[in-house]
Amino acid sequence: MHNFFALFQLPEQFDIDMAKLETNFRAIQSASHPDRYVTASDAEKLAAIQTATSANEAYKTLKNPALRAAYLLSLQGITAIAETNTAMPADFLMQQMEWREAIEDAENAKDVSALDVLLGTIRAESKNLQHLLSEQFKQQQLNDATDGTRKLIFMEKVQADIRDIIEKLES
Amino acid sequence: MAYSDKVLDHYENPRNVGTLDKNDPTVGTGMVGAPACGDVMKLQIKVNDAGIIEDAKFKTYGCGSAIASSSLVTEWLKGRTIDEAYAIKNSDIAEELALPPVKIHCSVLAEDAIKAAVADLKAKQGK
Numbered sequence: 001m002h003n004f005f006a007l008f009q010l011p012e013q014f015d016i017d018m019a020k021l022e023t024n025f026r027a028i029q030s031a032s033h034p035d036r037y038v039t040a041s042d043a044e045k046l047a048a049i050q051t052a053t054s055a056n057e058a059y060k061t062l063k064n065p066a067l068r069a070a071y072l073l074s075l076q077g078i079t080a081i082a083e084t085n086t087a088m089p090a091d092f093l094m095q096q097m098e099w100r101e102a103i104e105d106a107e108n109a110k111d112v113s114a115l116d117v118l119l120g121t122i123r124a125e126s127k128n129l130q131h132l133l134s135e136q137f138k139q140q141q142l143n144d145a146t147d148g149t150r151k152l153i154f155m156e157k158v159q160a161d162i163r164d165i166i167e168k169l170e171s
Numbered sequence: 172m173a174y175s176d177k178v179l180d181h182y183e184n185p186r187n188v189g190t191l192d193k194n195d196p197t198v199g200t201g202m203v204g205a206p207a208c209g210d211v212m213k214l215q216i217k218v219n220d221a222g223i224i225e226d227a228k229f230k231t232y233g234c235g236s237a238i239a240s241s242s243l244v245t246e247w248l249k250g251r252t253i254d255e256a257y258a259i260k261n262s263d264i265a266e267e268l269a270l271p272p273v274k275i276h277c278s279v280l281a282e283d284a285i286k287a288a289v290a291d292l293k294a295k296q297g298k
Binding site: 080081082084085086087088090092093094096097100101150153154156157158161 | 203204205206207208209279284
């Protein structure tokens with residue numbers, strides 16, 4: 001398995017050039033496109049499919065900040081998202097629960113503008129967390145980075161859920 | 172993914188959804204989260220003078236299996252002592268709900284929520 005960062009010629013760090021990720025992903029995608037392998041041998045076809053599949057996975061992982069952070073940690077031998085570890089700071093969970101309740105109220109009231117406000121608040125919090133994470137990775141504070149990565153997964157999930165609800169209400 | 176009938180039943184008709192007063196000295200509150208999926212779960216128990224759980228409520232924001240796991244344990248908790256509550260294992264929950272391997276972590280979340288609620292109660296009561 002190739003290193004995901006190396007695959008897209010990106011430095012192995014939390015802050016990445018998103019434009020370069022897009023460009024290099026598309027280049028690999030088009031180079032491994034089945035149309036280019038019509039006359040190739042079966043082995044070459046298979047290799048192209050494997051390249052395309054692993055590029056997809058690598059792209060999805062690096063594009064999402066929480067997954068990118070978890071992947072960086074995994075390269076250091078750290079499992080940030082072990083299923084058996086459910087302990088999170090109480091104030092963090094309390095905040096998550098309050099947001100969830102506010103989202104539920106807004107959804108029941110079909111109040112899209114309230115959902116937009118919540119989404120904005122949570123997105124800003126998520127950005128703060130990402131700035132902090134970036135520093136923690138630079139300083140090699142991997143314990144703090146692990147805690148931050150775990151938080152970021154919740155932040156990304158709650159944002160995805162709000163977007164789904166807004167889409168549902170607007171359709 | 173196909174859910175078992177028991178998961179669907181709890182998901183569609185969740186038991187004991189709600190909130191107890193977290194400042195009540197006879198109420199223990201447990202909050203846990205699953206970083207694997209971003210689910211959050213709050214479980215509360217209220218005990219009487221004899222140390223028996225007389226009420227249990229939950230709020231879970233997550234997938235059907237996480238909701239079903241917490242709904243099921245609120246039913247199990249009522250009438251039990253806190254030591255009996257503490258002894259509930261995630262494997263009991265997973266077995267009752269026929270959870271597939273990829274959803275076992277939902278039952279882990281419910282077990283950890285019970286333990287967190289019991290620990291909160293014991294801390295409050297100075298035991």
